[in-house]
Amino acid sequence: MIIVKLQGGLGNQMFQYALGRHLSVINNVSLKLDTSAIDEANSGITKRKYGISVFKIKESFATKKEIAWFKKYHFKNGKIWFWYNRIFANRARYAWETRFNFDPWIMELKDPFYLDGYWQTEKYFKNIEDIIRKEYTLRNPLGVKSNELLSEISKTESVSLHVRRGDYVSDQKTNDWLGVCSVEYYNKAIETISARVKNPHFFVFSDDPVWAKENITPSFATTYASDNHNHPEEDMFLMSKCKHNIIANSSFSWWGAWLNINPEKIVIAPRQWYKTQKMDTRDIIPDTWVKI
Numbered sequence: 001m002i003i004v005k006l007q008g009g010l011g012n013q014m015f016q017y018a019l020g021r022h023l024s025v026i027n028n029v030s031l032k033l034d035t036s037a038i039d040e041a042n043s044g045i046t047k048r049k050y051g052i053s054v055f056k057i058k059e060s061f062a063t064k065k066e067i068a069w070f071k072k073y074h075f076k077n078g079k080i081w082f083w084y085n086r087i088f089a090n091r092a093r094y095a096w097e098t099r100f101n102f103d104p105w106i107m108e109l110k111d112p113f114y115l116d117g118y119w120q121t122e123k124y125f126k127n128i129e130d131i132i133r134k135e136y137t138l139r140n141p142l143g144v145k146s147n148e149l150l151s152e153i154s155k156t157e158s159v160s161l162h163v164r165r166g167d168y169v170s171d172q173k174t175n176d177w178l179g180v181c182s183v184e185y186y187n188k189a190i191e192t193i194s195a196r197v198k199n200p201h202f203f204v205f206s207d208d209p210v211w212a213k214e215n216i217t218p219s220f221a222t223t224y225a226s227d228n229h230n231h232p233e234e235d236m237f238l239m240s241k242c243k244h245n246i247i248a249n250s251s252f253s254w255w256g257a258w259l260n261i262n263p264e265k266i267v268i269a270p271r272q273w274y275k276t277q278k279m280d281t282r283d284i285i286p287d288t289w290v291k292i
Helices: 010-027 036-041 064-071 079-087 104-108 126-135 144-154 172-178 183-196 209-215 232-241 251-258
Strands: 002-005 031-034 094-096 113-116 157-163 200-206 221-224 244-246 267-269
Touching: 002 010, 002 064, 010 031, 010 104, 010 113, 010 126, 010 232, 010 251, 064 113, 144 157, 144 200, 144 232, 157 183, 157 232, 157 251, 183 200, 183 244, 183 267, 200 209, 200 232, 209 221, 232 251, 244 251, 251 267
Parallel strands: 002 031, 002 113, 094 113, 157 200, 157 244, 200 221, 244 267
Antiparallel strands: none
């Protein structure tokens, strides 16, 4: 079997599942999900929950016994673990992410193994794109308000614009690591889109709709979507149905843009994904997207 560790928010979990699903296809074995890290993280500032059940995924959960079998192969930090790591740690069984950019070695793994990382690039699942798009369709119908917004999106030269704030602002450690996209970034993105799209209609999605309405003010038709806190997957779906996308440095809006099947879509993404310079982010943005 293959087990993938799920962690972070909805967008992060989608990356993790997508890699696991690809490797399960390559190895022709079942994929199981480990959600224990999400349950443990709920004691922190940012509350997380297992989110990808809203999609039509292949859903199977690993048992504690199955997880424990793999964890004995996990590399442990600290000098006291030198001999343990030398004798027991095995990345071919417990595959932990060692770098942010694409690691081709991961694609050569042979089951059984456990995946622990974020895996934020389409290169980990591009070869099964059709499967991922099919499985990342919603299980349940849209709510009334989302349906009304979808109708407006379908009738216009729609451009989704996502503003991610939340813990990016309230949690100092997260802010130091990730930062937030500036108003200048959004203004430049709006300018870039409007130069290429006639009569754009901007649909602004944000976890801080008050801030977004006060600070993101395109001189074009604009609709501000209210924060769909209870059903974020509906916002992601609506973003994917817009003709074009302006994303934040957020895996959530990354997926909203990636799931957009418009062959002529323009996607604007921030060139600097992280505030810190420690991460090599060259592989997170697909080549066809515009970085500013």
